[in-house]
Amino acid sequence: MLAAACIVVVAIQAIVPGKPWYHSSSYALLVVALNALLWWRLRKLFAQGDPLALPITVAGVGALLSTVVGLSAGLLGPDTQTYAGAPGAVIPIGEPSGNLRFPSVDPTSEVPIVRFESSRGHTISVPPNRRRYVGAFVMWSAPHPVAALTAEDLHRRRVTITQPTNASFLSPVLLFSQSARIGGRMLPVDSFSLPAEQRVVKVVLFSAATLSEIRHHPTARPALLVAVEDERARMLPGAIRLLPSGERVTVGGVIIGAVIADYPQIVVAAAPDLPILLLGVAFFLAGALWYATLRSRSRS
Amino acid sequence: MGRKSIVLLVAVATAALIAAAIAAVYWQPGTGASGVGPASLRGSPAQSFTVPRLDDHMSSLNNFRGRLVVLNLWASWCPPCRAELPDLQRLYDGYRGRNVVVIAVNEGESAERAGAFARALRVHFPIFLDENQSYGRVYAALGLPTTVIINPAGRIVQGFDGALTFDQMKAAVVPLL
Numbered sequence: 001m002l003a004a005a006c007i008v009v010v011a012i013q014a015i016v017p018g019k020p021w022y023h024s025s026s027y028a029l030l031v032v033a034l035n036a037l038l039w040w041r042l043r044k045l046f047a048q049g050d051p052l053a054l055p056i057t058v059a060g061v062g063a064l065l066s067t068v069v070g071l072s073a074g075l076l077g078p079d080t081q082t083y084a085g086a087p088g089a090v091i092p093i094g095e096p097s098g099n100l101r102f103p104s105v106d107p108t109s110e111v112p113i114v115r116f117e118s119s120r121g122h123t124i125s126v127p128p129n130r131r132r133y134v135g136a137f138v139m140w141s142a143p144h145p146v147a148a149l150t151a152e153d154l155h156r157r158r159v160t161i162t163q164p165t166n167a168s169f170l171s172p173v174l175l176f177s178q179s180a181r182i183g184g185r186m187l188p189v190d191s192f193s194l195p196a197e198q199r200v201v202k203v204v205l206f207s208a209a210t211l212s213e214i215r216h217h218p219t220a221r222p223a224l225l226v227a228v229e230d231e232r233a234r235m236l237p238g239a240i241r242l243l244p245s246g247e248r249v250t251v252g253g254v255i256i257g258a259v260i261a262d263y264p265q266i267v268v269a270a271a272p273d274l275p276i277l278l279l280g281v282a283f284f285l286a287g288a289l290w291y292a293t294l295r296s297r298s299r300s
Numbered sequence: 301m302g303r304k305s306i307v308l309l310v311a312v313a314t315a316a317l318i319a320a321a322i323a324a325v326y327w328q329p330g331t332g333a334s335g336v337g338p339a340s341l342r343g344s345p346a347q348s349f350t351v352p353r354l355d356d357h358m359s360s361l362n363n364f365r366g367r368l369v370v371l372n373l374w375a376s377w378c379p380p381c382r383a384e385l386p387d388l389q390r391l392y393d394g395y396r397g398r399n400v401v402v403i404a405v406n407e408g409e410s411a412e413r414a415g416a417f418a419r420a421l422r423v424h425f426p427i428f429l430d431e432n433q434s435y436g437r438v439y440a441a442l443g444l445p446t447t448v449i450i451n452p453a454g455r456i457v458q459g460f461d462g463a464l465t466f467d468q469m470k471a472a473v474v475p476l477l
Contacts, residue, residue, distance in 0.1 A: 088347070088437035092340070104347065104438055151408075158431050160375045160408035167336070169443060170373070170407055170436025196377035196409070 002038040003056070006031060006063035007284050010070035010272050017073075017131075017138045018080045018269035028075040031067045038063060052294055059287025065280030069272035073136055077270030084144065084265045086171035087112065093268065096134045100266055114141060114264050126266060138271035143262035145205060147174040147224055150248070150257040151194050159196040159254070166190070173263070176205050185210065197254050198231045205260070206242075221245045222260045228252025337442045338459025346371075346450040349434040354406075354415055354427040361403070361435075361450070368476055369450040370402045370469065373436055375409055376417040378444040380463035385421050387466040391473065392425040398477050399452070403428060407436045407444065451476060 009031055013022050021027050038060050045053035078095050085091045088104035098118035103110075116124045116132070116139060124132050131140045149172045151159050161172040168175075176188035188205040204225040211219040221244045228239035228251055239252030248257035346369075348361035361369065372388055374381035385404065392402040402425040406414040411429055418427055430436065439448050440459070447460040449472050458472055 086437050088434065090341075090344075090438075090440070092336075104349075104434060152410075157410035157413055158408060159410075159413075160377065161433065168437060170433050170441045172408065172433050173437075196375070196413075 003059040003063035006034045007066050010066040014272045017271040022074040035067050055287045055290035059284045062280040062283030069276045073270040073272045080269040082267050084175045084177050086168035086173050089168050096137045133274050136273045139268045141264040144265040146263040147258045147260050152255040159194050162193045200229045202227045224258050337461045338440050338446050341456045341459050344456050346454050346456050347438045352429045366452050368400045371448045372404045373446040375407045376413050381445045384463040389423045391469045405430045405435045408433045
């Protein structure tokens with residue numbers, strides 16, 4: 001029972017990864033205590049010369065293996081990380097070692113699938129709603145709202161969009177990696193620059209649900225609240241406007257357009273190494289089977 | 301085999317399995333983290349997008365496969381780009397007979413803006429109009445200008461953040477000829 005409990009606890013860690021509790025000392029104490037209790041009981045069984053001690057030892061080896069991978073991914077494992085990349089960006093990550101390649105697609109028209117290229121030379125696709133196990137890690141794709149922007153001067157000539165404060169300097173896609181509390185709500189925020197026009201634009205993203213709540217009537221489209229400043233961070237007169245997704249507005253001496261869509265972020269969490277966990281389960285099952293056979297023989 | 305031997309065998313096997321488990325979990329060869337910026341792209345295949353050219357044709361980087369490409373990302377509002385473009389023209393004039401091509405990719409601006417700037421500086425190498433900033437996104441630009449050297453096989457050889465002098469351009473290109 002104790003061996004089974006160890007296996008179940010670590011299996012849950014593999015099936016539902018990314019929970020902060022796995023990195024806590026209470027989780028580590030639980031699995032270590034289960035093991036300690038198991039091996040203490042085994043010692044007593046061996047001392048009594050119990051023939052069931054050997055099969056329980058085999059099951060115990062399985063539990064111990066699970067504990068090792070559980071603790072490696074838990075207390076000793078790195079915290080869960082979320083990686084956001086602009087379309088076309090390649091983001092190097094340390095654990096697991098490799099690069100995340102974000103697809104260079106228009107997030108408003110195609111389903112983007114991120115690829116992980118490991119330093120061992122493997123490439124793994126991470127499609128939406130699928131988990132991918134990579135050694136002692138698991139990664140999955142989580143949709144996140146982004147805004148694909150266009151910007152023009154008042155003569156309708158396109159101008160360059162830059163993001164000096166974000167990782168992808170020349171991307172016209174805002175990733176909203178940060179949020180701020182505004183009016184009692186946590187809302188995604190971001191900013192971009194239009195160097196040719198000496199403008200800095202601060203942006204707050206409102207989902208359709210949040211907008212509906214604020215306006216007290218249903219709103220189908222998400223929107224951006226844009227606030228345009230000059231390069232000295234001075235707010236320009238009449239330079240705050242709501243920009244619904246799919247539209248363009250003239251604000252602060254520039255014309256800004258935005259389409260809001262979902263684009264994947266990749267969540268990477270430490271997880272028990274699957275082959276070793278499965279080996280542990282195999283040991284446990286072999287021990288359990290042996291135990292059951294000996295018990296049925298002794299009864300008959 | 302006595303009971304003690306079996307217990308010993310199980311203990312040794314357990315220790316070996318635990319050691320293997322720990323090694324498998326923690327052993328990571330090398331590192332995938334290769335830094336940031338255009339220099340981090342060294343060795344990667346050069347991505348290509350079809351975009352309009354200043355001379356009204358549609359074109360892409362792939363159209364220049366088989367030649368040594370100096371890909372320069374720029375914009376008209378960028379003072380170092382203004383300083384660098386005449387040197388790129390010099391490089392193009394001096395080495396185009398040796399299978400070198402310079403492509404200047406204007407980032408996010410209209411044909412009118414980019415054209416006026418190119419005419420003022422009298423540059424006549426191919427100029428791509430990357431209105432959606434696709435090249436800018438994938439070539440890991442940290443700022444403008446950004447220059448990437450691509451070999452005839454379509455792989456990135458070097459990446460530079462910031463303006464280059466003519467001597468730096470030559471030093472990057474000549475060893476590859």
